[in-house]
Amino acid sequence: MNKRSTPGSQQQRPSASYRSSSVDVPRSANRSLVPTNSRNNALERVAKNPIRFHEENGMMVPDGYTARQIRPAARADVVTMARAMNHDFAPKAKAMFQSEIDAAHEAIEKDLYISYRQPGKDFDCYRIGSNGKCFCGHTLSEHVKFTGKVNRLKCQAASCTCDAFAYVPSRPDEVGEFWLTKRPGFDASTWRAKCKCGHPHDRHEPKHKRCKECSCSNFISNFSCAACNNHWEQHETFFERGSEREQQKLPTGEFYMPFSELPDMQQVILTGSDAHMPSPYLDAAPRRPSIQQSGDIRGRAAALQTSNRAAIGYEQQPNPSIRNDRSTNANNRSPVRGPLRGSHRATEE
Incomplete structure (x- = not known):
């Protein structure tokens, strides 16, 4: 029989004073022990062994390390690199x-230079022609013609409230979004420059730039110019004669053509060919010589292949006999050794 436990025979649980330790050990939120002197020890180690620095090439470098100064290239050949990366x-x-x-x-031809740039700058971000897109969504040819007196060309499209032509980028390349054109099925003609509210420019009111889809009160571009890396609202559309540009020391005539300062690159965009340009990166790349086997090597390789097949029990057979052997073996259920491939079959020992 089991001995019954009596109330007096039960062991008493230790008191709280017995279970608690006299040393107050700090604990973190997850009840793990945290050493109280870890931070002090780290500070003491740093104080005893401070990190020493020395000056090298105008920079403070820790002792035991060397620093190499990074300098921009004296002549950055970005055109050659772009050619090497794009066939x-x-x-x-x-x-x-x-x-x-x-x-x-x-x-x-018309002695009328229409450009898109920042005020006070001496270079044009974009040259605008008759097909240039306005903020209202219509082209320059749909606006009033420039007479030389007023620069605010009103739109002539029906029910359009645009009172001044303001150029807006119409292709993703103009704002640096080159990856969009590489997407399968992407149609660049459907692309529109967008505001920070998420709606395109043609969904904003042309005169006051208020959005028609949301409470946005002004068009603030969510893109930057690929030429100067500044926003659309920092640019203006300029209508200038050749004499006016010469007074501002801006290029005119043949110097107004793109890449007039880089004749080789200008020839590329005019002709669509870069055959006239040297290719130092491509020419310097090592070329692997073509391997040509002589008749002697081919003969020895064929003899070795024949001897190997004879050693493992293969013999040359025409294709029809292979089909007959397969059907015969299938009917007689005789074991076949080796695979039946091409014009070879396995022979029985």
Whole structure:
């Protein structure tokens, strides 16, 4: 029989004073022990062994380390690098700058230079032609013609409230979003420059730039210019004659053409070919010589292959006999050794 436990025989639980320790050990939120002197020890180690620095090339470098000063290239050859990374560099460059080439020809012919740039700058971010897109969504040809007196060209499209032509980028390349054109099925003609509210420019009121879809009160671009890396609202559209540009020391005539300072690159965008340009990166790349086997090597390889097949029990057979052997073996259920491939079959021992 089991001995019954009596109330007096039960062991008494230790008191709280017995269980608690006299040393107050700090605990973290997850009840793990935290040493109280870890931070003090780290500070003591740093105080005893301080990190010493020395000056090298105008920089403070820890002892035991060396520093190499990074300097920009004296002559950055970005064109050659772009050609090495893109096999269709020339056709893409021509397609990208074709609208600016046409605009430059129009400007030289009419002596009317329409450009998109920041006020006070001495370079044009974009050359605008008759097909240039306005903020209202209509082209320059749909606005009043420039007479030389008023720069605010009103839109002539029906029910359009635009009172002044304001150029807006119409292709993703103009704002540096080059990856969009590489997407399968992407249609660049459907792309629109967007505001920070998320709606495109043609969903904003042309005169006061208020959004028609939300409570946005002004168009604030969510993109930057690919030429100067500044926002759309920091640019203006300029209508200038050649004499006015010469007074401001801005390029005119043939110097208004894209890449007039880089004749080789200008030839690429005009012709769509880069055959006239040297390729130092491509020419310097090591070329693997082609391996040509002599007749002696081919003969020895064929003899070795034949001897190996004879050693493992293969013999040459025409294709029809293979099909007959397969059917016979299937009917007689005789074991077949080795695989039946091509014009060879396995022979029985």
